[in-house]
Amino acid sequence: MSRPYRVAILGATGAVGQELLELLDSRNFPLADLKLLASARSAGQSLRFKGENLTVEAVDDNSFNGIDIVLASAGGSTSKAIAPKAVEAGAVVIDNSSAFRMNPEVPLVVPEVNPDAASEHKGIIANPNCTTILMAVAVYPLHKVKKIKRIIAATYQSASGAGAKAMAEVQAQTSAILEGKQPVAEIFPYPLAFNLFPHNTPLNEMGYCEEEMKMVNETRKIFGTQSIRVTATCVRVPVLRAHSEAINLEFDEPFDKNEAREILSTAPGVKLVDDWSANYFPMPIDATGRDEVLVGRIRQDISHPAGLELWLCGDQIRKGAALNAVQIAELLVEKNIVKPKLALALT
């Protein structure tokens, strides 16, 4: 039997936090106990876990005493302020925010791609950006066979990528429009219902937004190579949950679409959805709530002899955030990278 770990979820009331709770239960993570942390706003709130009510506590400097693993999903500024305190208290932090992803001291891990990086942690392990995780799971199995030279990505990102309140905002906007009223935009800069807009993160001097640069930089770090050229256009669409991505890959030599399909049909974390006779390919409604990244419409790029096109959908709250973090926690347990303090105390 696995030894039990003391785990804290920071950001337990959020979209990712809720999914973390569900996954720790359904995957039977070896828990001694579970602490739910958020801001003072939601302290005292009850959340269900394994049939019991757990009370959310406001995070403070003493929150991490005795904790083995922290699953953090409370935004970058909270992680920057809180994660070092958790590490100081002896916990390993798996962080869903962008705060530490490009820090050379911090491993950036997708378990299907670079699981060994987790053992190099110095207290913090970063969970990559959600669109990047989904793309990495789908294209790495091909990269292992023939090297990818260049990736051109276009994303269609759901409202929930911006959190629970953003998802509620799009639902309210949709109702307002159907009732003939003006939609109200507070979380997003513009109405998203019946609309779409380029990802609203800050733009750099080259005209790329932060989300696009995350795909560029994080893919290289996860794949362990600076030589892959990546460009992306990220767009927010009025889908509630699950991101979609159109991916163009250029390899160093031609890659036959049937071979690619064969490889992806057994790739870890991938489900092939590629039914040409029925014109049935991945859709966000099919990806919602699923662990796997759905991949299909695999075809030769008619504009390039070594190009391949594919289309994917993945639940970005699940594999793009919570599931990836729980898989990293499972790696820490399986490979004995983190030893539970409770067991140490008993020996």
Ligand SMILES: NC(=O)c1ccc[n+]([C@@H]2O[C@H](COP(=O)([O-])OP(=O)(O)OC[C@H]3O[C@@H](n4cnc5c(N)ncnc54)[C@H](OP(=O)(O)O)[C@@H]3O)[C@@H](O)[C@H]2O)c1
């Ligand atoms: N949503 C996604 O698809 C997705 C995917 C990948 C990564 N992420 C990342 O995961 C993180 C959480 O995203 P989310 O979508 O779950 O956001 P969310 O629904 O807005 O939830 C945010 C959570 O953080 C807590 N929080 C905010 N400020 C805090 C503070 N100062 N101290 C303690 N807790 C605080 C909130 O608690 P209160 O209830 O008290 O406000 C809430 O539990 C973000 O860094 C995001 O970039 C999200």
